[in-house]
Amino acid sequence: MLYPMLLVSLAILSLAILGCLYRLLLGPSIPDRIAALDTIGVILLSMIAVISMLLKTKTYFDIILLIGILTFIGTTAFARYIERGVVIEHGDDK
Numbered sequence: 001m002l003y004p005m006l007l008v009s010l011a012i013l014s015l016a017i018l019g020c021l022y023r024l025l026l027g028p029s030i031p032d033r034i035a036a037l038d039t040i041g042v043i044l045l046s047m048i049a050v051i052s053m054l055l056k057t058k059t060y061f062d063i064i065l066l067i068g069i070l071t072f073i074g075t076t077a078f079a080r081y082i083e084r085g086v087v088i089e090h091g092d093d094k
Contacts, residue, residue, distance in 0.1 A: 041071030
């Protein structure tokens with residue numbers, strides 16, 4: 001019973017990524033696009049977790065952690081760039 005449910009969840013997550021790709025490519029503003037990119041990262045985490053459950057292995061957990069860290073850093077960097085115009089501030093920029 002679990003196997004068909006995991007396959008359905010993979011299909012639904014794939015559709016969600018397509019929706020986010022639409023928002024990423026045609027989003028009306030840059031913050032919308034950044035939110036779509038962050039959502040794609042979270043959906044990828046979910047898909048890898050579901051695949052890991054399907055294959056009954058724990059080897060993908062490191063990849064999940066790495067994608068989570070990269071998604072967080074990317075979203076934070078984009079948000080900081082929108083807010084201040086730079087990602088890393090130097091002391092002489094003030």
